[in-house]
Amino acid sequence: MTAIPQGRTRRAALLSATCALVVTGAALTGCSSEDPDAGTNGVGKLAPDKIQSQTRTAARSARAVRLSGTVATSGRTYTLDMRLKEDGGTGSVTSKGATFRLLRVGEQLYLKAGADFWNHADGSDGNAAAAGKLDGKYVKVPTGDPAYKKFSGFTDMDLLLDGLLTLHGELARDGHYEQSGVRTIRITGDKGSGGTLDVSLEGKPYPLRLVRAGDAGTLRFSDWGKDFSVSEPAKGDTVDYGKQLPTS
Known part of the structure; x- marks a missing residue:
């Protein structure tokens, strides 16, 4: 029987011990012959x-998706939690400590927020009466209003994904x-x-x-492909502001 050199034995033992270690949840490169793409979509x-x-x-x-996280644009950071589909979307947006909800059904966009949001958006604290009327209501956003352009993109699945999914x-x-x-x-x-x-x-x-x-x-x-419904809010929960909305 041929004797195995002692150095080779030590190297084999060292390799075996090293390959037993795990770094950040993954085996060390070269220690396993397992194909990481086995059983995947390729x-x-x-x-x-x-x-x-x-x-x-x-x-x-995809018919629908849920998108959550942060987007920094035009000097502001928005925290989003939106569900989107081809003909609409719904969810919450937070910016500068203020949270509001967006709902788009077809081309019609609604914005729902508390009185504090509308007071701040108006630029003063003296419009409490108007802000109170908008408090907790779905406010119709006219398509020609600057707020429509500013916020409708957060509800547009195709536009949002096309703009984001490029490195x-x-x-x-x-x-x-x-x-x-x-x-x-x-x-x-x-x-x-x-x-x-x-x-x-x-x-x-x-x-x-x-x-x-x-x-x-x-x-x-x-939630890729998980459909959901969007519908017009009840008339009692809706306010038609009738002119340019105050936005912060």
Whole structure:
């Protein structure tokens, strides 16, 4: 019997011990022959530009989605929790400590907020009577009103997704991750400075988490394809302001 060199035995033992360690929930690279893309939709094996293309296609084909997180735009940060579909959307928006609800049914947009929101939006504290009439009511937002342009985008699924699901700069894959128990492949733009996007490796390649470029917010996507209903609020809960809305 040929003797195994002692050095080789020590190296084998060291490798075995090292491969037993776990770093941040994942086995050390090279210690396992398991294919991280086994049993997945195969998107993780594609070039990063193909991954981005396929996730945008999947998002466009979905009937509905829930979007939550933060968006920084025009010098303000908004915290969103919206459910969106082709013909409408509903949910809450928070900015500068004020929370209001948005509801869009077809082309008609409604904004619902408390009296404090309307007082602040008016720019003074002296319009308590008007603010009281709007308190807790769904206020119709005229399509030509600046508030319509400002807030309707938060309820427009196609417009919002098209504007968000693009990374900037050179694309690259950044490994396999997990979002809410779902395996993902992460792609980056310019090593992360152009944003990062986690794409589902299970089922359709939907985007699940987006970190926007330039610290412009982080968003999570869920409930892809889960339909919901939007309907006009009751007349007793609706106010037609009749002129340009006060907005902060």
